[in-house]
Amino acid sequence: MDRRQFIQAGGAVALGCSSISTAFSQAKTPIRVGVLHSLSGTMAISETALKETALMTIADINAKGGVMGRPLEPVVVDPASNWPLFAEKARQLITQDKVSVVFGCWTSVSRKSVLPVFKELNSLLFYPVQYEGEELEKNVFYTGAAPNQQAIPATEYLMSKEGGGAKRFYLLGTDYVYPRTTNKILRAFLKSKGVAEKDIEEVYTPFGHSDYQTIVANIKKFSSGGKTCVISTINGDSNVPFYKELGNAGLKAKDVPVVAFSVGEEELRGVDTKPLVGHLAAWNYFMSLKNPQNEAFIKMYKDWAVKQKLPNAATAVTNDPMEATFIGIHMWKQAVEKAKSTDVDTVIKAMAGQTFDAPCGFKVKMDEKNHHLHKPVFIGEVRADGQFNVVWKTKGPIRAQPWSPFIPGNDKKPDMPV
Amino acid sequence: MFRPLRLLAFALVLLTAPAWAAIDPAQVLQLGDEDTDVRIEAIRKLTASQEPRAADILYALQNESLGLIEDGKRAVIVASGRMADAVTGADMGPAPPNFDALIINNRLRGEIDAALAALQLASPDVATRLAAARSLQGSENDELLPIVQQALDKETDPDVKVVLELSAASLALKNANPELRARAAAALGKSNDPQVRQVLSTIVARGSDGTYAEADERVRTAAQLSLAEINRRLFTTEIGLSAFTGLSLGSILLLAALGLAITYGLMGIINMAHGEFLMIGAYTTYLTQGVFRHYFPGAFDWYVVAALPAAFLVTALIGMALERGVLRWLYGRPLETLLTTWGVSLLLIQACRSLFGAQNVEVENPAWLSGGIAISGGYVIPFNRIAIIIFALIVLAAVWLMINRTRIGLFVRGVTQNRAMASCTGVPTHRVDMLTFGLGSGVAGLGGVALSQIGNVGPDLGQAYIVDSFMVVVLGGVGQLAGTVIAAFGLGSIAKFLEPLSGAVLAKIMVLVFIILFIQKRPQGLFALKGRSAEA
Numbered sequence: 001m002d003r004r005q006f007i008q009a010g011g012a013v014a015l016g017c018s019s020i021s022t023a024f025s026q027a028k029t030p031i032r033v034g035v036l037h038s039l040s041g042t043m044a045i046s047e048t049a050l051k052e053t054a055l056m057t058i059a060d061i062n063a064k065g066g067v068m069g070r071p072l073e074p075v076v077v078d079p080a081s082n083w084p085l086f087a088e089k090a091r092q093l094i095t096q097d098k099v100s101v102v103f104g105c106w107t108s109v110s111r112k113s114v115l116p117v118f119k120e121l122n123s124l125l126f127y128p129v130q131y132e133g134e135e136l137e138k139n140v141f142y143t144g145a146a147p148n149q150q151a152i153p154a155t156e157y158l159m160s161k162e163g164g165g166a167k168r169f170y171l172l173g174t175d176y177v178y179p180r181t182t183n184k185i186l187r188a189f190l191k192s193k194g195v196a197e198k199d200i201e202e203v204y205t206p207f208g209h210s211d212y213q214t215i216v217a218n219i220k221k222f223s224s225g226g227k228t229c230v231i232s233t234i235n236g237d238s239n240v241p242f243y244k245e246l247g248n249a250g251l252k253a254k255d256v257p258v259v260a261f262s263v264g265e266e267e268l269r270g271v272d273t274k275p276l277v278g279h280l281a282a283w284n285y286f287m288s289l290k291n292p293q294n295e296a297f298i299k300m301y302k303d304w305a306v307k308q309k310l311p312n313a314a315t316a317v318t319n320d321p322m323e324a325t326f327i328g329i330h331m332w333k334q335a336v337e338k339a340k341s342t343d344v345d346t347v348i349k350a351m352a353g354q355t356f357d358a359p360c361g362f363k364v365k366m367d368e369k370n371h372h373l374h375k376p377v378f379i380g381e382v383r384a385d386g387q388f389n390v391v392w393k394t395k396g397p398i399r400a401q402p403w404s405p406f407i408p409g410n411d412k413k414p415d416m417p418v
Numbered sequence: 419m420f421r422p423l424r425l426l427a428f429a430l431v432l433l434t435a436p437a438w439a440a441i442d443p444a445q446v447l448q449l450g451d452e453d454t455d456v457r458i459e460a461i462r463k464l465t466a467s468q469e470p471r472a473a474d475i476l477y478a479l480q481n482e483s484l485g486l487i488e489d490g491k492r493a494v495i496v497a498s499g500r501m502a503d504a505v506t507g508a509d510m511g512p513a514p515p516n517f518d519a520l521i522i523n524n525r526l527r528g529e530i531d532a533a534l535a536a537l538q539l540a541s542p543d544v545a546t547r548l549a550a551a552r553s554l555q556g557s558e559n560d561e562l563l564p565i566v567q568q569a570l571d572k573e574t575d576p577d578v579k580v581v582l583e584l585s586a587a588s589l590a591l592k593n594a595n596p597e598l599r600a601r602a603a604a605a606l607g608k609s610n611d612p613q614v615r616q617v618l619s620t621i622v623a624r625g626s627d628g629t630y631a632e633a634d635e636r637v638r639t640a641a642q643l644s645l646a647e648i649n650r651r652l653f654t655t656e657i658g659l660s661a662f663t664g665l666s667l668g669s670i671l672l673l674a675a676l677g678l679a680i681t682y683g684l685m686g687i688i689n690m691a692h693g694e695f696l697m698i699g700a701y702t703t704y705l706t707q708g709v710f711r712h713y714f715p716g717a718f719d720w721y722v723v724a725a726l727p728a729a730f731l732v733t734a735l736i737g738m739a740l741e742r743g744v745l746r747w748l749y750g751r752p753l754e755t756l757l758t759t760w761g762v763s764l765l766l767i768q769a770c771r772s773l774f775g776a777q778n779v780e781v782e783n784p785a786w787l788s789g790g791i792a793i794s795g796g797y798v799i800p801f802n803r804i805a806i807i808i809f810a811l812i813v814l815a816a817v818w819l820m821i822n823r824t825r826i827g828l829f830v831r832g833v834t835q836n837r838a839m840a841s842c843t844g845v846p847t848h849r850v851d852m853l854t855f856g857l858g859s860g861v862a863g864l865g866g867v868a869l870s871q872i873g874n875v876g877p878d879l880g881q882a883y884i885v886d887s888f889m890v891v892v893l894g895g896v897g898q899l900a901g902t903v904i905a906a907f908g909l910g911s912i913a914k915f916l917e918p919l920s921g922a923v924l925a926k927i928m929v930l931v932f933i934i935l936f937i938q939k940r941p942q943g944l945f946a947l948k949g950r951s952a953e954a
Contacts (some may be wrong), residue, residue: 040768042878044776162454164524167620175923205922208882210873211670213663213803214917220796221656224615226623237882238776241873248790248800249781254528255613272782278524311775381523383482391523 001173030073031066031342033058033210033329036104036114041081042208042236045323047106049266050128051076053322054103056304057329063165067333075099077380083113090114094123100342101126101332104126105237108132108178115140124344126332129159130261130283132181133402134410139315139344141331141351142372143324145284147185148399151231154259154282155186157392158229159193163379164257166229168199170219175204179233182261186231188406199226209238212245220249223256230258233260239263243271246279253278253381264319268386269312276382280391283320284360284375293363297326298359323359327373330356331366363399369416372400441469443505446493449479450486450520458529462561465533473537475504480530482519520660532557539569539582547578554585555611560592584609591617596634602767603637607644610652612796618645652794659797660914666803668910669810670869672903674883675890676810676817677862679736679902681855683891684821684834686757687745693880695859698736699729700875701770704779719784722867722885729863737859741852760943763880770877778876802871813864818899820857830854834897889933895943904944 035054037047053406055074062071075097079086086105094098105111108131118139130145157163169190173179183202190200203215222228234242239260246258254280259280265287268276285403287298298318305316317370331354336342339350352368365374374397379386403410441464448460461479464472478495484504487494493504501513522530531553538550547569554566566586573579583605590602601620606614621632621641632638678692692704703725710721740762748755783802790800821827829850832840841847869879892910894901909929916925937943 039776040771044771045778045876048776135698159828162523162525188437203921208878209914209922210882211663211667213666214660214914215922217656217659218918220612224612225619226616227620228616237778237874237876237878244783244872245800248788248798248802250789250792250796253529254524257524266777269777269780270782275788280524280525311773312777312779323814381521389482389521389523391521 001235020122031336032072032073032075032097032099033100034090034097034102034104035074035076036079036086036089036093036102037106038081038110039076039078043081043106043110045237046266049319049322050104050106052308052310053301053318053325054303054329055308056301057326059304060300061329067336068381070257077109083107083109086110086113087117090117090125091121094118100124100336103128103328105129106321107176109176110142111135112177117124122344122346124332126325126328128328129321132178132185133400133404134181134407135400136370136413136415136417138348138371140371141328141366142402143328143331144321144398145375145377146372146402147182147404148401149284149375149377149398150207150261150282151182151186152189153394154191154261154280154379155231157282157379158231158257158259158280162392164229164254165227166257167195167226168222168228169195169201170222170228170230171200171202171233172215172219172230173204173233174207174209174235174238176207176235176263178235179204182233183231185404185406188404192406205234205238207236207238212238212242215242215252216245216249219256220251230256232258232260233262234260235262239267240271243276243279247272247275253280259379264321265317265387266319266322268382269315269317271386273382273386274384277384279382280379281382281388282377282379284377285318285320285323285358286378286380286388286390287318288380288383288389289359289361289378291359293357294359294361296359297323318359324373327356327358327364364397367399370400370402371417372402373397374399438533440468441471441475441505443493446475446504446581447486447490448622449475449484449493450490454523454525457526457639461526461529461533462559463950465536465565466561468537468565470538471505471507473534473804474532476534476537476920478504479520479522480527480534482521485517485519487514512772528557529559532559532562536565539565544575544578547573547575548581551578551581551585552611555581555588555609555614557585557589557613560589563589563593580608584611584614588614588617591621592604599632599634600636600640603640603644603804605644606641607647610648610794610796615645615648618648642863654798655794659793659799660918661911662799662803664911664914665807665907667914669807670841670872671838671886671890671910671940672810672906673806673813673865673868674862675894675902675906676813677858677860677865679894679899680817680858680861682888683897683899683902684830685851685854685858685892686752686896687855688752688759689745689858690756690760690884691740691766691885692862694763694766695733695737695862695880696866696869696883697770697877697880698733698766699863700781700870700879701866702729702732702863703867703870704774704781704875707781722784722787722871725867726864729867730860731863733863733866734860735809736858737862738852738856739856740859745855746848746851763884767877767880774877776877778874781870781875783871806868809864809868813861814899814903817857817861821899824909826850827852877938889930893933893936893943895945898943898945901943907939 035051037051039048039051058072058074066072077089077093077095079089093102103126105127106129113128115137123139125140126143128142128143130150133146158166162205170184171186173183187200219230257280259282261282263281264283282284301318302316305313334354335347335350339346354366355363358364360376362376367374376397377394378390379392380390383389403413445460445463448456464685480895483496485494485921494501495504496513496517501510501512502508503510535550538546541547566582566589570582570586573582587602587605590598593599606618618641622638630638672721674696681687681689705727706728707721710718744758748758787802787805790798792798829845832845833847833850837847890905891902894905912928913925916928
């Protein structure tokens with residue numbers, strides 16, 4: 001309360017001074033930014049780390065002089081893994097807290113929930129997680145991967161000689177919009193590569209499913225019909241019982257590799273990874289990448305974890321959505337500085353073509369038109385220590401295709417927000 | 419003139435012969451090549467040399483402790499802080515701090531496993547030879563065939579010999595001679611290896627362009643027959659396996675619900691925080707694991723055993739505190755009890771999140787609970803599942819004995835059936851309430867220890883089981899342990915029977931619909947207490 005009064009008083013003083021010098025008043029008022037991540041409920045497991053990354057990045061920017069000389073002031077709210085509450089909290093951030101931009105959401109269903117709010121109030125959302133595509137909104141910048149920057153290259157790798165030359169595909173996912181859409185795209189892609197219908201099996205489990213015995217036994221049975229790989233879009237907690245069952249059932253990565261799109265360093269912290277060595281994940285960033293930007297990023301986060309006394313700070317890890325959050329905040333800062341304003345429409349214009357030396361080791365670029373990042377793709381194999389060995393990567397960043405060409409009718413959709 | 423030259427040549431051959439047999443450093447360097455094909459070639463050559471040192475090098479590559487130094491001119495192995503030359507094994511002092519080991523992918527991993535297995539065929543230990551022979555089935559490297567044949571000639575143990583013959587047959591499938599291939603395919607009908615099944619399926623399968631991968635008709639027919647033979651043999655195994663998974667799910671449901679069967683079934687307290695007692699039990703396991711890892715690393719494998727009494731005590735104490743502090747003021751007011759315990763559950767979840775973080779914590783299976791019994795066809799019955807079934811039965815027996823054969827159990831039953839009368843005969847009903855609730859919570863804690871071995875340990879652990887637990891208790895009939903047991907195993911089996919037919923999502927819905935219909939027809943559940951007191 002004290003701080004709010006102080007800011008209001010500060011604002012009043014600034015207003016009073018505005019006749020003297022506008023520049024002076026701007027130098028004093030902080031820019032408010034919203035952080036919209038679940039800190040409780042099922043998604044807390046993944047989203048808490050993103051909140052910490054956002055706060056860390058903001059603190060770092062402030063320590064280096066803020067944006068246009070003005071400090072950033074984070075406003076953190078907790079939508080509690082409750083999808084309608086996401087929309088409510090977003091509205092509160094924009095109308096009451098008057099934030100200039102919001103960094104947040106993880107699941108696609110939460111993003112779909114806040115979209116109408118951002119459109120109605122013409123505000124700005126940075127979404128940091130890989131997703132299923134099929135969306136392109138003026139008010140959103142997507143710093144995670146589109147399907148062609150994750151799912152498709154991973155599947156191509158598994159079909160290649162190096163990836164084991166898979167002939168049969170077991171698509172396993174949690175039952176909601178992201179896995180269903182991704183699998184729809186993958187099915188169309190596999191068919192275009194000549195894979196027969198009988199060689200594709202699509203299976204869904206409910207959120208929080210914990211008994212994977214039958215599924216693992218079925219994967220074994222399915223694999224007896226030819227070289228098989230599992231493409232997993234299981235999200236959240238269920239990954240732990242799934243991987244434990246895989247390990248105990250003796251399903252080795254060299255026989256039936258499992259590639260996951262929602263499993264990173266953070267998710268593997270809850271699993272004993274020794275039996276899982278060789279299973280794969282596809283991302284645009286891995287903590288094990290070796291480059292100066294990444295070293296600085298990891299060090300910054302580890303120091304932050306220790307300073308904030310986060311639980312298990314000693315084993316803090318970084319992952320892909322954390323990197324995407326970090327990139328998003330920095331790009332927004334650059335765009336604001338270029339636009340010399342936090343006005344939403346001017347910032348959106350200034351975002352086009354922004355570049356940033358990202359921890360993935362490449363200079364990533366915000367596309368001039370389609371609000372998605374150009375990102376490199378890495379495929380990693382799980383190591384015994386829970387980190388990943390990169391076994392395949394693209395030569396450089398590739399452009400996102402939010403409208404997947406494998407879904408009929410998408411070729412007519414414009415590659416820019418309308 | 420001529421003779422001395424020949425002599426010289428002969429001498430040279432003699433001189434260089436040992437060098438051929440030893441390991442070629444250039445081949446070892448090729449293990450770190452950019453191109454995987456070159457690396458595989460190097461692995462195959464190293465294996466063919468059958469040098470003991472080759473096994474060490476391949477083993478180092480497998481464990482990612484082999485690396486190249488001096489601009490890729492020298493291969494070294496790093497182990498426990500020391501560096502050694504890969505070819506000679508000579509010690510080279512302490513390992514450099516920024517040592518980058520060569521990384522391998524799944525393709526190489528399969529290749530190395532087969533190579534190491536081939537090298538182990540010469541092991542004096544029968545078990546090692548048998549395991550090595552097994553893992554060679556389904557390998558794609560037909561260059562190993564001479565090594566396998568050689569081992570087959572020398573082999574004396576009949577079991578190993580049988581497996582080796584199958585391995586030789588599966589390697590011979592790559593042979594250029596169709597006659598040999600057909601004979602190999604026919605021989606493989608006796609194999610139970612999943613890889614063999616996969617290879618045979620590939621032979622009979624038609625490619626996307628309508629042609630067969632295997633050109634020869636005879637080979638395809640032989641493979642078809644073998645495949646049918648294998649599938650027939652494995653059919654019963656698969657049925658048995660799905661019965662086992664039903665039993666296993668049932669035992670988990672039983673462990674989750676048993677505590678609730680006491681607190682809700684016997685005492686009538688709708689305890690929404692029951693799931694959180696499971697969670698506390700699981701976190702106690704996590705803490706015990708930490709204590710063992712830190713103070714008794716030698717006895718680490720037995721931390722689960724130590725976690726059992728710890729979890730029981732912790733949850734029982736918290737349960738008793740909850741009963742004394744909150745619930746006893748709410749007896750006879752089910753709605754208030756429900757809301758209060760739900761509040762307590764939120765409180766416990768958030769407390770856990772503040773203490774341990776929102777992320778799941780890692781609970782490692784001890785060695786004796788990892789892996790499983792391999793049954794035919796590559797199917798495995800995991801040890802942790804077997805242990806949980808046995809454990810559930812032990813806990814069940816203990817609770818049953820306690821309720822039906824001890825003095826405190828008599829009091830519990832007395833208070834449940836007629837509180838006023840029990841009080842009149844001198845039973846301290848309040849103490850009995852406290853102890854019963856403590857027992858129910860403690861049993862939930864034991865369930866938590868078991869759950870930590872198969873699933874997530876996180877603040878939300880309890881949420882996943884609370885609905886299932888209530889389903890089991892309500893279906894089984896309030897106040898009856900036997901009903902709980904039958905309901906748990908029944909629901910587990912039904913769910914596992916439906917899952918392959920309809921998928922996990924639909925199976926869950928069907929089970930819920932089944933319970934709703936059943937409760938409509940029989941509101942008292944499977945077994946109901948009879949008599950006047952039951953309605954009270």
